[in-house]
Amino acid sequence: MLQLRSKAMCALTSMSSLSVPPPQCLLQPFTVPHRYLFGPGPSNVPPRISTAGAQPMLGHLHAETIEIMDHIKSGIQYAFQTQNRMTLAVSGPGHAAMECAIFNTVESGESVLIAVHGIWGERAAEMAERIGAKVNTIVTSAGSYYTNDEIEQALAKYKPVLFFLTHGESSTGVLHPIDGIGELCHKYDCLFLVDSVAALGGAPIYMDKQGIDILYTGSQKVLNAPPGTAPISFSERACHKIFNRKTKPVSYFLDLSWLANYWGCDGKPVVIVESLAILAETGLENSWKQHKDVAEYFHMGLEKMGLKLFVQDKKARLPTVTTIVAPPGYEWREITGYIMKNHNIEISGGLGPSLGMVLRVGLMGCNSTKAHVDMILQALADALKHCHKSKV
Amino acid sequence: MLQLRSKAMCALTSMSSLSVPPPQCLLQPFTVPHRYLFGPGPSNVPPRISTAGAQPMLGHLHAETIEIMDHIKSGIQYAFQTQNRMTLAVSGPGHAAMECAIFNTVESGESVLIAVHGIWGERAAEMAERIGAKVNTIVTSAGSYYTNDEIEQALAKYKPVLFFLTHGESSTGVLHPIDGIGELCHKYDCLFLVDSVAALGGAPIYMDKQGIDILYTGSQKVLNAPPGTAPISFSERACHKIFNRKTKPVSYFLDLSWLANYWGCDGKPVVIVESLAILAETGLENSWKQHKDVAEYFHMGLEKMGLKLFVQDKKARLPTVTTIVAPPGYEWREITGYIMKNHNIEISGGLGPSLGMVLRVGLMGCNSTKAHVDMILQALADALKHCHKSKV
Numbered sequence: 001m002l003q004l005r006s007k008a009m010c011a012l013t014s015m016s017s018l019s020v021p022p023p024q025c026l027l028q029p030f031t032v033p034h035r036y037l038f039g040p041g042p043s044n045v046p047p048r049i050s051t052a053g054a055q056p057m058l059g060h061l062h063a064e065t066i067e068i069m070d071h072i073k074s075g076i077q078y079a080f081q082t083q084n085r086m087t088l089a090v091s092g093p094g095h096a097a098m099e100c101a102i103f104n105t106v107e108s109g110e111s112v113l114i115a116v117h118g119i120w121g122e123r124a125a126e127m128a129e130r131i132g133a134k135v136n137t138i139v140t141s142a143g144s145y146y147t148n149d150e151i152e153q154a155l156a157k158y159k160p161v162l163f164f165l166t167h168g169e170s171s172t173g174v175l176h177p178i179d180g181i182g183e184l185c186h187k188y189d190c191l192f193l194v195d196s197v198a199a200l201g202g203a204p205i206y207m208d209k210q211g212i213d214i215l216y217t218g219s220q221k222v223l224n225a226p227p228g229t230a231p232i233s234f235s236e237r238a239c240h241k242i243f244n245r246k247t248k249p250v251s252y253f254l255d256l257s258w259l260a261n262y263w264g265c266d267g268k269p270v271v272i273v274e275s276l277a278i279l280a281e282t283g284l285e286n287s288w289k290q291h292k293d294v295a296e297y298f299h300m301g302l303e304k305m306g307l308k309l310f311v312q313d314k315k316a317r318l319p320t321v322t323t324i325v326a327p328p329g330y331e332w333r334e335i336t337g338y339i340m341k342n343h344n345i346e347i348s349g350g351l352g353p354s355l356g357m358v359l360r361v362g363l364m365g366c367n368s369t370k371a372h373v374d375m376i377l378q379a380l381a382d383a384l385k386h387c388h389k390s391k392v
Numbered sequence: 393m394l395q396l397r398s399k400a401m402c403a404l405t406s407m408s409s410l411s412v413p414p415p416q417c418l419l420q421p422f423t424v425p426h427r428y429l430f431g432p433g434p435s436n437v438p439p440r441i442s443t444a445g446a447q448p449m450l451g452h453l454h455a456e457t458i459e460i461m462d463h464i465k466s467g468i469q470y471a472f473q474t475q476n477r478m479t480l481a482v483s484g485p486g487h488a489a490m491e492c493a494i495f496n497t498v499e500s501g502e503s504v505l506i507a508v509h510g511i512w513g514e515r516a517a518e519m520a521e522r523i524g525a526k527v528n529t530i531v532t533s534a535g536s537y538y539t540n541d542e543i544e545q546a547l548a549k550y551k552p553v554l555f556f557l558t559h560g561e562s563s564t565g566v567l568h569p570i571d572g573i574g575e576l577c578h579k580y581d582c583l584f585l586v587d588s589v590a591a592l593g594g595a596p597i598y599m600d601k602q603g604i605d606i607l608y609t610g611s612q613k614v615l616n617a618p619p620g621t622a623p624i625s626f627s628e629r630a631c632h633k634i635f636n637r638k639t640k641p642v643s644y645f646l647d648l649s650w651l652a653n654y655w656g657c658d659g660k661p662v663v664i665v666e667s668l669a670i671l672a673e674t675g676l677e678n679s680w681k682q683h684k685d686v687a688e689y690f691h692m693g694l695e696k697m698g699l700k701l702f703v704q705d706k707k708a709r710l711p712t713v714t715t716i717v718a719p720p721g722y723e724w725r726e727i728t729g730y731i732m733k734n735h736n737i738e739i740s741g742g743l744g745p746s747l748g749m750v751l752r753v754g755l756m757g758c759n760s761t762k763a764h765v766d767m768i769l770q771a772l773a774d775a776l777k778h779c780h781k782s783k784v
Contacts (some may be wrong), residue, residue: 019601020473022672023466026665030463032447032456042449050446055424057437057618059738064424071422074415081412091620092484095645127644209411226449228483228620250642252519253487273418280414346451 035340036367038376039348040170040198040321042220042227043364049225052274068273075276076231079200079284080215082207086234088259089272090216094197097216097230099127100254101193104234104242105162105214108132113160113190117145117176118169119352120195128164131250136160142172142353143310143323148180155188161241162191168199171351173311173323173360175203182211191238197221200231201279202291202320202364213238222287222320223275224365231272275365288319291368295319298363298373305381310358320368323350323358327384332359334387335380343379427732428759430768431740432562432590432713434612434619435756441617444666460665467668468623471592471676472607474599478626480651481664482608486589489608489622491519492646493585496626496634497554497606500524505552505582509537509568510561511744512587520556523642528552534564534745535702535715540572547580553633554583560591563743565703565715565752567595574603583630589613592623593671594683594712594756605630614679614712615667616757623664667757680711683760687711690755690765697773702750712760715750718742719776724751726779727772734778735771 037044058065069088076087090097102124106112112133114125117140128135136158140146155163163185167176178194185192191213196205200215201222207215216232219225234242234256242256249255279287295317299309302324310323326332332349336359339345350358363372429436450457461480468479482489494516498504504525506517509532520527528550532538538557547555555577559568570586577584583605588597592607593614599607605627612619626634626648634648641647671679687709691701694716702715718724724741728751731737742750755764 016677017596017598018473018676019598020470020475022675023463023470025463026467026470026669026672030460030665032450034448035450035454037449037451039451042451045449053618054442054446056426057429057434057612058424058427059429059431059434061740062427062738068422071415071417075418078412078415078418081410083412092488092645096484096488099643099645123644130640130642130644204409206409206411220449226445248522250522251491252515252522253484253491273422277418280418283414284410285408346454348453 036345038361038363038367039346040360040362043224043362043367045224045226046366049274072273072276075273075280076233079276079279080207080233082233084233084235086239086260088232090230090232092230093227094218094230096254097232098124098195100232101214101216102127103131103249103251103254104256105191105238106131106133107245107247111136111158111160112162113154113158114164115146117174118142118166118171120166120169121164122352124164143174145174145176145316148184151181152184155184155190159188160190162193164193167194167196167205168203168318168320170198170321172354173318173321174316175199175318178205178210186211191241198321199318201287204288207233219272219275222364225272225275229272291319294363294368294370294373295322297370298322301373301377305377320364321360321362323354323360326358329389330387335359335383338383338387339379345376345379428737430753430755430759431738432752432754435616435754435759437616437618438758441666464665464668467665467672468625471668471671472599472625474625476625476627478631478652480624482622482624484622485619486610486622488646489624490516490587492624493606493608494519495523495641495643495646496648497583497630498523498525499637499639503528503550503552504554505546505550506556507538509566510534510558510563512558512561513556514744516556535566537566537568537708540576543573544576547576547582551580552582554585556585559586559588559597560595560710560712562590562713564746565710565713566708567591567710570597570602578603583633590713591710593679596680599625611664611667614756617664617667621664683711686755686760686762686765687714689762690714693765693769697769712756713752713754715746715752718750721781722779727751727775730775730779731771737768737771
């Protein structure tokens, strides 16, 4: 525990024109505890990355900033496995990247196809609707995914300009297969947009080889940085559509023609560049293998305890976020609360379509280790012993 | 200078499926220099704030996070001098706050009035146009401001639902008067939106007393935090319009009904809370006085050197960002380049309407000291001696 803020006296001048006094809560010390963040994100930030965030601030036009931005671009190109020139980081959380992708590629009145196999597809549909797109969705039950045939049928039927798919669906724990979908999209003259916020760096994805036109992720998952920076990349095909649109995107802040000129992340990129450096040093394939091995070790341990995995199909299990069927007879909130209180570990319940149905455990980046798995298994076993069990 | 990133060997596996190798630039050490950031922002981040940013990450639903968010809310209420319940921080740069204000309060087809006395009014007009508002502007020459009569005439003529005004116009160095404008807006049933990114904390503003309906600022100016968090507050009157709109705002990410429920700044608020704590300890009026005294000391020194201030009217001079008439006969870029190279100090040229006409010097928060003024005056004198002077 570190102590924030020194105790200090309020400095109000005697004849004040202020009607709102300095808040007492801000004049008290406040401590931020260390916790194991094994929920679906944010994940823990290792010292090397938080130290980088405390480096001196730079101006947004300094030579070193331009150089750092080039490094970030190279790091994202590596992490995404792409040669795309149009590769950058948006200053904002994952939602900002999602809107950046949709706002730039879609014009009002255009047809969009969204795969809804969890909450992120629902969000994407909501965003596309708000800008006046004709939104069509394909929906599947929580925990399952689409075949390429199902996707092709929908592409043929709706003739969308954009197809949205979540790679790592953190609400259901599904890792969606990507192979062949890019080719299908291009056959139907459609851009392929992939959300890999919860999977990137933890599960294989090859932007160029798999024909992905727009790909984005977040900083606070496998990359282990604080939230607020979202790497994103656009293919030539995507750029061609974006730079030939008839209308301007609704957002100036997220307009690619402005972002491409200069991305709005003054000074801050130092944090994400450190994350990307760690990934480059580790090696992308080693990172994928690490997440896969640790997830399999975790899944085995869970099954040994008698717990059930929510995603039936082994190869569709997201290696970064595991969904466990909520143990029958227990109140899931009691389990997550017990583990937080007694083990200082965050795990979470379901979200959107999986609400009430699952427990979710995220092990991303530096959190993805067998030692952490052992910790969680022990905490879960302890919770199942001590939490109330109904007679059901 | 601190060294980032340890030298490390690339970890490519022998039979790689990767077509993009780990970038060499990320595998090299990289140093971030310390510089005096005396441009219009970002400003330097003091150790106390950067240390707070390196605190352990918290989950966005942890009790401490909720508590920190309450502290931030109190801190913003103090800094803004408001009792508004709807007070929060947007996860994004100033542009995101500007869009948050406009997107939520304005519907397509509604009339908006924008005061363009620098670049920020131009940006606001661009944003309002993109969402289909009927945008009317009042324009004044760079370096001047509007009288309340001029504003009232425009309000009567255009009957806008929203009037946008920049308090601290960092592109021209003008501190715009605020008194009486809120009442005028309300007389014409119009919301009063004020951008105080470059002035808040450094010059007096009283949100409630001055009848401001929406007010926002940035984290990287007087607050001395890294960019990426934007405090914003909405009056009851603004909320009434927002929560009775007929259409949804174009952005989900910036939709107040979602933000109000939970603002998307997981974990990160620790940095901004520390900035707000420093402001509460210092006292808002002491901070205003400090910026005023230091600015006046700076302006006197500049005039003693024979340099001219761009803003004629003394009381309209922004105490956080000073605009100096570009010295005749010199190339302004040579001056800023010389000072950066030889004095390790960033100052900047003009922006938008003041491009080529001024030098801009920002002294905000911890940077606002007489010792820093002396440093800059010396650097400027040195530059004027050594830079090329044309025969003009």
